[in-house]
Amino acid sequence: MTKTGLAGVGRMGSGMLTNMRKGGIDAVGFDIRPAGEFGNLPVTNDADAFANGLTTLITVVRDMVQTDEVLFGPQGFVLRATDLETIIVSSTLSPKYVRALRDRIPDHINLIDAPMSGAQVGAIEGTLAFMVGGDDAPVEAAWPLFEAMGSNIHRMGGFGDGIQTKVLNNLLCASHTVMTRLILDWASDADLDHGKLLALVEKATGQNWFASRFEQIEFARQGYETGNTVAILEKDVAAALDAAPEGADTALPELLKQMLHNLEPMD
Structure with a gap:
């Protein structure tokens, strides 16, 4: 069994999560806000519940501070999610910071950088443009996720080339x-x-x-x-x-x- 989770169900993440689910992907969301703020979307602020069985994590939080919190800090899904296989970084961050994540995250976890463009309207419509970097096998496995959320998916090269x-x-x-x-x-x-x-x-x-x-x-x-x-x-x-x-x-x-x-x- 695989479990896909999206951390950061905000302006962009809400539409992304909605469209993954419309595309038949049983994705769930994590946000620090109360679950009641997200209507019918399956979103939790319980880090342990979100991490349980999580195999693919998509981060769509605002900045490097929040990304650190999700990966290594209060949520710490790098260690908390013991089944984690792939992390997809979709926030727009400093390329130096993103490339340095490879040295901070265990080698058995695949890293993909897939920032997107298209604003909230693109997230809602499912027409985002993704710029994808990473190794071939994990990128190929994650491709259906990008297709559910976007209409323009561009393979840019290795990890860090997307950002x-x-x-x-x-x-x-x-x-x-x-x-x-x-x-x-x-x-x-x-x-x-x-x-x-x-x-x-x-x-x-x-x-x-x-x-x-x-x-x-x-x-x-x-x-x-x-x-x-x-x-x-x-x-x-x-x-x-x-x-x-x-x-x-x-x-x-x-x-x-x-x-x-x-x-x-x-x-």
């Missing part, structure tokens, strides 16, 4: 977010219709994911607040900067990070 790809992708996402919001602000100042402008951008050279799905993206109008999606995107830019090549020009990513931090809510 390296993701932080580079998110540098572009950050630039699209900042610049799309800027042109909409400038459009308001010029009394231009936002809908007409976005429709034009969709068919012109400025086309990008953020502008194309502006009305569906849950954080499109958000300003920066600690813990919200704009703050998470700022964190992702910081993760990319942490893995920047030695001597690289980081001026533009640093500016993007600051602009995200300064972003104000949009009416």
Whole structure:
């Protein structure tokens, strides 16, 4: 028997868990919040119950601190889940941190990094893009999980290559977010219709994911607040900067990070 568990049933994890179950995967969730907050989803905050029989663990928590808590700290599923065979890291974290996990986790546990892109709307629709890194056999075994949650699954290479790809992708996402919001602000100042402008951008050279799905993206109008999606995107830019090549020009990513931090809510 195998048991798949997802730790971090939040903005992204809730849709991911829902779609695995829709796909016939008997997956369960773990979150530190009370189980009653998750409706009909099978979610527990009992670490022992979650760990019992767990063979595949997917982590979708916010950052490195929470990932450490799940793997080694209060939850400590690396040791608590004695049947654990595979860990899939789907949070967007520093590539340096992710690659270093191999030395911290026993060799008998397979490690896959599979961060995703597509925002909450993609998690709900089951259309996420996954960037997958890891050894061939465990990746092949986990492939049905990715297919249940996403529609664009990309095999990027060995362990750590998925997250390296993701932080580079998110540098572009950050630039699209900042610049799309800027042109909409400038459009308001010029009394231009936002809908007409976005429709034009969709068919012109400025086309990008953020502008194309502006009305569906849950954080499109958000300003920066600690813990919200704009703050998470700022964190992702910081993760990319942490893995920047030695001597690289980081001026533009640093500016993007600051602009995200300064972003104000949009009416």
